[in-house]
Amino acid sequence: MSIDLKAVEQLATDQSSLKAAAGLAKPAKWSGVGTSRDGALVWGECSGSGANPYRVMADLRDLGNKCTCPSRKFPCKHVLGLLWLNAEEIVPFVPADTPDWVSDWLGRRRPGGGKPKPADDVPVAAKDVHAAQVALPDDAEDPKAAARREAASAKRAEDTERTILDALDALEQWIGDQLRMGLPPFIDDATARCRRIAARLVDGKAGTLAGRIDELPGRLLALPAGDRPRAAVVELGKLVLLARAFRATPRDAEIRRAVATAEARETVLAHPDALRVSARWEVLAEQVQTRRDGLVSQTSWLLNLGATGPRFAMLLDFFPASVGRRGSVFTPGERFQGELVFYPAQRPLRALLVQRAAAEAATAPEWPAPDNALTDALSEPLLAEPWTLEVPLLLPAGRIALDSAGHAWWRSADGSTILPVAGDTEGLWRGTDLMQAAAIWSGSRLTFLAAQSRWGRIGDG
Amino acid sequence: MAEAIYDGLGAVLTRWTMGMAAAPAASMWRDELGAEPAEAELRLLALSSQFLGVVVTAEPPVDLRVLSDIAALALPTVPDATRALVRRNLTTMKDARLRNEMLRFLTTRGWTVHPGDWMPVASDEETPDVYAPWRDWTEMAASAGAAGTRMPDVLSAENWADYWPAVRKAALANLRIRDPDAARVLLEAKLADMGAEERLRLLGLLAIKLSNADAVFLGSLAAADRAPKVRGLAASLLSRLGYGATAGEDVAELARFFEVKSKGLLRRTQVLVAQTLKTPAQAARRRVLFANAEVAAFAAALQVPLDDLPAIWNWGEDLLADVEFVSMVERSGSDPLIAALLDTLERKDVREIQVLFALRSRLDPARRVELAYRALRGGESFQTALRIAGGCGRIDGAIDMRAGVTLTGSLGEAEGGKPAELAAELQALGLIASRTAAIHAMERLGTAGLLRADPRLDMLRLNAALDDSGVKE
Numbered sequence: 001m002s003i004d005l006k007a008v009e010q011l012a013t014d015q016s017s018l019k020a021a022a023g024l025a026k027p028a029k030w031s032g033v034g035t036s037r038d039g040a041l042v043w044g045e046c047s048g049s050g051a052n053p054y055r056v057m058a059d060l061r062d063l064g065n066k067c068t069c070p071s072r073k074f075p076c077k078h079v080l081g082l083l084w085l086n087a088e089e090i091v092p093f094v095p096a097d098t099p100d101w102v103s104d105w106l107g108r109r110r111p112g113g114g115k116p117k118p119a120d121d122v123p124v125a126a127k128d129v130h131a132a133q134v135a136l137p138d139d140a141e142d143p144k145a146a147a148r149r150e151a152a153s154a155k156r157a158e159d160t161e162r163t164i165l166d167a168l169d170a171l172e173q174w175i176g177d178q179l180r181m182g183l184p185p186f187i188d189d190a191t192a193r194c195r196r197i198a199a200r201l202v203d204g205k206a207g208t209l210a211g212r213i214d215e216l217p218g219r220l221l222a223l224p225a226g227d228r229p230r231a232a233v234v235e236l237g238k239l240v241l242l243a244r245a246f247r248a249t250p251r252d253a254e255i256r257r258a259v260a261t262a263e264a265r266e267t268v269l270a271h272p273d274a275l276r277v278s279a280r281w282e283v284l285a286e287q288v289q290t291r292r293d294g295l296v297s298q299t300s301w302l303l304n305l306g307a308t309g310p311r312f313a314m315l316l317d318f319f320p321a322s323v324g325r326r327g328s329v330f331t332p333g334e335r336f337q338g339e340l341v342f343y344p345a346q347r348p349l350r351a352l353l354v355q356r357a358a359a360e361a362a363t364a365p366e367w368p369a370p371d372n373a374l375t376d377a378l379s380e381p382l383l384a385e386p387w388t389l390e391v392p393l394l395l396p397a398g399r400i401a402l403d404s405a406g407h408a409w410w411r412s413a414d415g416s417t418i419l420p421v422a423g424d425t426e427g428l429w430r431g432t433d434l435m436q437a438a439a440i441w442s443g444s445r446l447t448f449l450a451a452q453s454r455w456g457r458i459g460d461g
Numbered sequence: 462m463a464e465a466i467y468d469g470l471g472a473v474l475t476r477w478t479m480g481m482a483a484a485p486a487a488s489m490w491r492d493e494l495g496a497e498p499a500e501a502e503l504r505l506l507a508l509s510s511q512f513l514g515v516v517v518t519a520e521p522p523v524d525l526r527v528l529s530d531i532a533a534l535a536l537p538t539v540p541d542a543t544r545a546l547v548r549r550n551l552t553t554m555k556d557a558r559l560r561n562e563m564l565r566f567l568t569t570r571g572w573t574v575h576p577g578d579w580m581p582v583a584s585d586e587e588t589p590d591v592y593a594p595w596r597d598w599t600e601m602a603a604s605a606g607a608a609g610t611r612m613p614d615v616l617s618a619e620n621w622a623d624y625w626p627a628v629r630k631a632a633l634a635n636l637r638i639r640d641p642d643a644a645r646v647l648l649e650a651k652l653a654d655m656g657a658e659e660r661l662r663l664l665g666l667l668a669i670k671l672s673n674a675d676a677v678f679l680g681s682l683a684a685a686d687r688a689p690k691v692r693g694l695a696a697s698l699l700s701r702l703g704y705g706a707t708a709g710e711d712v713a714e715l716a717r718f719f720e721v722k723s724k725g726l727l728r729r730t731q732v733l734v735a736q737t738l739k740t741p742a743q744a745a746r747r748r749v750l751f752a753n754a755e756v757a758a759f760a761a762a763l764q765v766p767l768d769d770l771p772a773i774w775n776w777g778e779d780l781l782a783d784v785e786f787v788s789m790v791e792r793s794g795s796d797p798l799i800a801a802l803l804d805t806l807e808r809k810d811v812r813e814i815q816v817l818f819a820l821r822s823r824l825d826p827a828r829r830v831e832l833a834y835r836a837l838r839g840g841e842s843f844q845t846a847l848r849i850a851g852g853c854g855r856i857d858g859a860i861d862m863r864a865g866v867t868l869t870g871s872l873g874e875a876e877g878g879k880p881a882e883l884a885a886e887l888q889a890l891g892l893i894a895s896r897t898a899a900i901h902a903m904e905r906l907g908t909a910g911l912l913r914a915d916p917r918l919d920m921l922r923l924n925a926a927l928d929d930s931g932v933k934e
Contacts (some may be wrong), residue, residue: 009914010806018915088913172503183478184478233474233506233510234510234909237507237511237514240507241510241511252731327732376517379515380513382514386507404522404526409521411527419517420519420521427576428577428580430528431528444514444519455576
């Protein structure tokens with residue numbers, strides 16, 4: 001397993017990180033450099049300003065990384081320096097046993113990821129010791145204590161559920177109030193009003209829903225003024241539908257994810273029903289948005305180029321805005337063979353990347369054909385999960401047209417469908433046929449992610 | 462059914478807009494809403510939301526306009542594998558001058574930028590002519606026009622109006638190169654119908670293959686055009702042909718800033734010496750006089766043969782005067798005078814970048830590259846060479862010249878020294894070096910301690926990756 005320099009550059013949060021890393025990519029700065037026997041992990045100790053060297057480690061499979069330095073940049077210059085050393089082969093990375101500090105980190109970031117499986121040539125004695133540790137009997141636990149713990153856990157879950165239901169009651173009351181006071185005042189004062197109810201929802205442990213309501217004014221204000229009352233009705237109605245769905249099935253993981261919080265990575269990976277898909281993927285686009293709650297959401301949209309499994313995957317990550325811009329491990333347009341685990345859902349979309357092979361450049365258009373009638377593709381997800389905000393779509397051949405005000409519309413080549421377009425479609429987007437396009441349908445506007453044209457791929461990257 | 466719901470929703474939305482309960486007006490869903498008023502409003506909201514979200518989309522206007530296809534250019538777009546590098550370099554080059562040098566570099570190599578990565582705007586006059594169809598497309602896209610853009614086979618008075626301004630100008634330039642008389646005749650026929658700015662732009666094309674055949678036309682413009690700038694340009698072009706204006710009061714005043722002296726033991730050699738300027742006002746006045754004077758009139762006022770002027774100029778004593786004088790020759794000197802000036806500069810070993818740069822527009826690309834070589838051999842920087850030659854991408858062995866030695870030598874200390882200067886030098890090197898020289902430079906810089914992936918090497922990396930399929934001059 002290896003990493004190339006391009007990936008290192010893409011990881012860097014900014015040019016200065018890259019430059020600082022260049023200063024560290026010197027053999028004299030490093031000690032204890034090594035790699036696991038399967039080549040997936042690299043590590044090293046880098047001398048810094050402190051008394052002890054910083055311990056730096058990275059997983060080349062998904063470019064996860066860790067450093068003990070206090071930098072608030074992620075990844076820090078030491079991680080970049082280590083990856084640079086590896087990519088440029090500036091120092092030899094001798095295969096060795098994984099140090100404990102690397103294993104500990106790995107163990108924390110994914111289940112079963114502690115010490116890597118020993119290679120075949122590892123002495124049996126070592127295996128026995130490890131096996132003995134793993135095989136420690138856990139049936140010695142007091143059954144009463146276990147029952148108490150389970151009961152306490154159930155009580156906590158019940159309390160949380162009650163708190164969320166109370167918050168949803170408050171939300172519905174708030175929605176009723178907005179209708180009573182009229183839609184125009186709501187639209188005019190949406191930011192402050194949404195802020196208040198979002199705060200109430202945060203207190204009520206409905207954090208995801210709070211974030212969604214916090215972003216509602218932004219979505220409304222992005223529309224032409226004439227479209228806002230209708231959009232406000234749609235947005236508020238979806239909230240009612242989601243609240244009702246939660247009341248009906250509060251233990252449903254998918255609905256809980258939309259209201260309270262998403263499962264931890266480990267929970268998804270360990271879930272028996274989580275869909276695992278190994279396929280060739282194309283990175284369609286990356287959307288980075290600074291939210292009102294101070295978090296930055298980084299969404300990578302992937303297109304499944306294979307014949308089976310979900311057509312799209314959405315990798316979603318959050319980090320504090322105070323960290324600054326964070327590099328991506330993807331370049332829009334690149335393709336790779338990888339394994340994804342999808343969060344359990346009726347229509348799996350959000351996923352985790354668990355295995356990734358080396359990137360390849362996108363060349364000829366190899367996108368799968370849209371497999372639904374367009375009208376069905378637009379409506380089916382909204383009928384199945386009426387609170388859904390975004391539906392990724394593969395559009396058939398079409399072209400951008402402009403109305404007299406300069407607003408863009410996508411028109412299918414056969415003229416049967418015309419949809420309004422959101423966002424920026426300058427230059428080439430407007431001056432060529434789009435043989436196929438990937439876009440997100442919000443229920444009122446299309447936002448393009450990428451397209452295939454006679455000029456090749458169009459999109460960022 | 463959907464129609465009935467849609468019709469019923471009109472009243473519902475009106476009531477919510479006014480802050481009134483809407484459930485009583487939603488007869489189509491009466492059974493589903495129930496009797497409790499607050500609950501009925503929420504149910505109505507949920508049903509309306511889903512109906513509007515799933516069934517109703519915005520009505521497209523009837524007057525949708527589709528823009529014409531963006532034209533394929535005369536040169537291919539860069540290979541896909543290098544597009545990311547092109548994008549990164551374009552991002553780095555915020556300065557329009559530098560960006561245009563990169564576009565010139567690509568054009569010289571036989572490539573153009575992919576339109577998904579960058580497109581010019583209509584006002585980007587300095588972009589290479591190969592992008593003219595895209596400039597016109599952006600202008601057309603911004604206007605209500607729907608006509609396509611294309612390159613004419615042969616521009617003529619009949620098809621003149623079929624083309625947008627940028628393509629038309631490029632076509633006229635091509636015609637001037639192939640058939641100077643035909644281009645002039647066409648311009649004579651069309652110039653009167655244009656605005657002053659366009660007249661000025663197109664008249665400038667007569668500098669290509671300027672000859673005595675153009676004199677009558679230029680004379681008429683110099684005497685009677687409505688715009689002073691057009692009259693001035695026509696006069697300076699006439700001056701290049703030797704039809705200089707007579708020395709007026711301003712030229713006489715300019716001549717008084719200089720004195721013809723004799724030097725040498727036998728006092729047989731003449732030299733034109735600049736008077737020492739005593740105040741900034743004097744310097745400013747001399748600059749203005751130079752900017753408006755023609756070299757032939759200046760020589761006449763000094764009573765010196767025009768062809769002797771470069772040789773008797775006292776080079777190197779007053780740099781400002783040198784630059785002002787060369788600028789005047791560049792604007793109004795004939796081609797033989799330019800050649801004589803270049804010979805003199807070489808003979809007298811004049812290397813000042815400002816002096817050489819003032820002549821740039823009158824030199825063909827090969828001559829500019831030659832001057833850039835000379836500057837590099839004289840110890841000038843890569844940035845200086847870039848200013849003279851532009852993004853030529855054809856200089857061999859650049860890293861082995863003194864600027865290269867300085868560059869590699871400074872790498873160790875550069876991080877704490879002048880990093881911006883180092884980055885600019887690397888970028889300039891990437892723009893002027895031939896492909897072989899770029900590959901060689903990458904190796905040398907790697908040996909000197911620069912990492913291959915260092916982003917400051919992006920321009921060199923692009924240079925090294927790009928086949929040279931351009932026309933060799």
